[in-house]
Amino acid sequence: MLQLFYSNRYETLVGALLDDLAQAPSDPWTARPVIVPSAAVRRRLELDIAARQGICANVNFGYLAQWLWAQIGGVIEVPKHSPFAPDRLVWRCYRLLDDTDEALPWNASPRLRTYLDAADASMRYELARRVATVLDHYLTYRPEWLLQWQKGGSIFASGAADETGPRLTGASDAAREDERWQAALWRAVLAELAQAGGHAQTSAAALPPAYRFLDEFGSLDLEAISNARWPEAVSVFALPTMPPLHIALLRALSRWIDVRLYVMNPCREFWFDVVSEGRVQALDAAGQLDYQEVGHPLLAEWGRQTQAQLHMLHELTESAASAETGDFTENPEPSWLAAVQNGILDLRNEADADELPIERGIEVHVCHSLSRQLEVLHDRLLGWFDEFDDLQPSDVLVAVSDLAAAGPLIDAVFGTTPAGDTRRIPYRITGLPPSQANPVARLLLDWLALPERSVGAPDLIEWLRVDAVAVRYGIDANSLEAAQEWLAAAGARRGLAPLEPVGEHVPVARHTFADALTRLYLGYAMPAGGEPVDAWLPVEGADGSDAELLGRLSRFVDDIDRFAASCAIERTPAGWSQLLLETLGECFDGGVEFADSLADVRDALDAMSAAMQAGAHDVLLPASVVRTALTEALDDPARGGVPWGSVTFSSLTSLRGLPFRVVCLLGMDDGVLPSLARADEFDLMAAFGKAGDRQRRDDERNLFLDLLLAARERLFIAYTGRSIRDNAPLPPAALVDELLDHLAQVSAGEDASPAEVDSARR
Known part of the structure; x- marks a missing residue:
């Protein structure tokens, strides 16, 4: 059964959710799933449940897309991770767009080919990321388009409509060109996924499991439902948006699972006919104004997304067994803030109240x-x-x-x-x-950019200020201050190691860190005021026990120089994963105080490596692309x-x-x-x-x-x-x-x- 509960207040939604969760399940050992929109709502719900019950336990929080994928996997064989997720689809798109074969259909697009011919690896990856995001939106909002493309058709009017729905009209030449290369790219992705299945399949079998699930759901028998081990009920709490595909899946599952939706609704009135003032004037001028009204102007202007979401929720659930209830509360404060909120709640202008607010x-x-x-x-x-x-x-x-x-x-x-x-x-x-807040991640991303930048003396000192690096190389704050003075006296300005001369009259680069360390070593080995050795003038700095600090500083510079040289070589995803994991172990201390930071970076590396190998396992990638991909893996918006x-x-x-x-x-x-x-x-x-x-x-x-x-x-x-x-x-x-x-x-x-x-x- 599908149950919908509406309210304009988060506190009311929480109360209704906790009342439902308080009901004893038939199996007390099974965790009850609760779908949340963000990590923040999850944390607040954990505190609210613990405040009422004394403990928050036996509740399985999750996100809607991942939960639906798991339920579909109960009746249809699906991989652990969706190959259509943007973080995995991007690598297939990157590899396909990198192929310059003129016979490929997407290379026939003049606009696309012109861009790709002038693009470097980073630009191609950025395009692939945008294409993967757009295809992901098509998957959830325009499945009929993808079905039409799979059959080799077009979404634009060129004949009678078929079972996939009416065709679009009024498309420009550029839109038709974009559709052709996107359709060709989509068919190539489906063909690859079908081939990766390990047995003879057609591209139709590679369609997203959600569509196959909706097609086959009506024919499932009780044995298949029992083997799926679906929960008795699921609570979907305060999601600001849900795509039509997810709502359709929830409606299908509601035949066997109690699906409870707790939905934020800012207005208790029927406000689906509310439109902005500009829209009313346009309809009136065209003679098409009928039942539309402005209602509250702020709600009409700002609430279009919520309005469309609620309207779609009503339409897609009206044919299912469902029940709707609601509880709305006014803001009792005598302020302008309360007046605006209550005006939106009751769909009326604040000026219609008995008196204007007295507080700001x-x-x-x-x-x-x-x-x-x-x-x-x-x-x-x-x-x-x-x-x-x-x-x-x-x-x-x-x-x-x-x-x-x-x-x-x-x-x-x-x-x-x-x-x-x-x-x-x-x-x-x-x-x-995390790419900014996590010092280990921030340093690793800085080092991945070394092939494209020069290292200044302040950069090296700032890297050594990171605790995980300082502890690993045994350079504390006092030692770092001494090392900074040595490097300044030895003339370290930029660059890790001097480059080989490219011509007869090109001198060896000076003022690099390797050059400065050589002068410091000579100053330690030779007596004060020694003569120049070859092209280096000794510099007094390290003496006695300070030699150990000089060795540690030299080892750090050598490690960074070696990593920079390794990053200059393009590698496969497996090669990059190995290099970055080895660098984490060599350059960062693995103590308890740094364990969380290192674990977050390793998790991001594992996720990035798995995604890259799934779609581009044999493609040689430059450091710039890996750096961008690692940043995206670290900054997963689901964490928040x-x-x-x-x-x-x-x-x-x-x-x-x-x-x-x-x-x-x-x-x-x-x-x-x-x-x-x-x-x-x-x-x-x-x-x-x-x-x-x-x-x-x-x-x-x-x-x-x-x-x-x-x-x-x-x-x-x-x-x-x-x-x-x-x-x-x-x-x-x-x-x-x-x-x-x-x-x-x-x-x-x-x-x-x-x-x-x-x-x-x-």
Whole structure:
């Protein structure tokens, strides 16, 4: 059976979930699956379950795509990892696009061939990654297209519609060209997967198992269902979006499993006919305005993705045995924030209330820089902690548009207050990409770039400041300071080792680390004031027991130089995996304090190596491609950030959907929400979209709406609204502008003049 529970509050959804989980299962030893959208929601649910039951146990948290793959594997033979996942599909695309055979269909595309002829390995990998992402979107949102391509057909009108549905019309020549090479590439991928099956198969057998499961599900007998060992029930909690394919799979499984969906719905009214004001005017001008209305303008503008998701959920579940319930709660605060949230909940304008709010609830601060935004935030948090006795640091979320850039500034503003000072605010930065937060990963990525860059003296010293490296080579802080003085005196400036002269009149490179170490060794071996030896002038530095430090420093430089030389050679995926794992063991200490950092990097290396060998096992790859792939493997978005028992700094998306008494948005500058990024020009879904598609701009607008609704008492927004150079005014993010315009219009009144609206906004 399919059960849907709606609410506008996370707390209400959690209560309903915990009530259902409290019911005793028939088998108490079987863990109950709970599907979550992110690591943050998983962590909060663990705490909520433990708070009610005293312990969180016998609950199996997971993500929807992986859980559905496992259930399909109960009745259909599937590999452990989906070959259609973008991280694996990218390598097949990379290898296929690297083939210059003119007989290949995708090489007949002039635009694609022109790009590939001028592209280096990194550019080809970037294209392959984008193509794999687009094909993944087709898999979940346009399966009929892939079925049409598999049969050698086209998705554009060229005849009567067939069983795959109607054809598209109005396609440009460029779109038709893009479709031809994408269809050819898709058929080549299917043919490879069919051939890799180990027995005679057709490309039809290589179709994603989800489609075969939906086709064969109606013919499954009770024995097959029993052997699948599906759980009695599954709870799908607060997912912001679900593709139609996943909803169809859940509907099919609901015949044998109790599928419980706990869905966030910002409005308790029927709001599927709500459209933006601009859309109403366009329909009215065309004489097509019928039942559409604006409702609440912010919900109409920002909630299109949620609206399409809920509407699709209703349509796809109406034919299944289902039950719908809901519980909606108003915000009781007498503030503008509560007024906006309640207006969205009841689908009415805030001006229709008996009286306008008396408290602000929403604050927008115009600052001159991001560091100034953090200083203003620090002062406002101190004021709120003084104003509300029960406000805890864990009740505050600070979402930053660029967390990596803000990290050092956050530490500078919040981390410099002495311990014990009443002004000290406990904080935690969560969700930083591991490629930046993990020092071992950061160093390994730096070293992979050595074939393309020169190493300066500061780089070498910074590498030795990493604890895992310093301990491995026995160079502590005091020793490093001495080594830094030696290198400066010996003239170490750039480069690890001198390159061989390429011509008769080309001199040997000087001021490299190898050159400086040679001079230091001569200074140790020879008496003070010794004569030059060949082309090197001895430098006094190491003497007596310092010779051991000189040897350690020399060994480190030699190890890095050897790794740089190894990276300059293209290798197969297996060769790269072996080289990187050996480097981790040689250059980083494996002690307990560094075990977690090393384990994360090894896990990412294993995942990257498995994906590469599955799609490009015999392809020679340069270090630049491996570096990009390792960065993506490290920065898996599924990890994300988690809430902490202090003021939590995170990215805008990490803690999406979780409620906080105070929500602060920093860096809301022009071009942030919605961002300036656009879909790939060959993305046919972007060119021929339909309701339910996950579009980037709609997703970002919905993200801002979710953050506004997550705030319970205060919403703090700050942006750089003045130039730090000449004080010139700068615009905020478009969505902040829309919020201010709406609040100004409501507070000034419907018949207010433009000057009155502008005054109200200020």
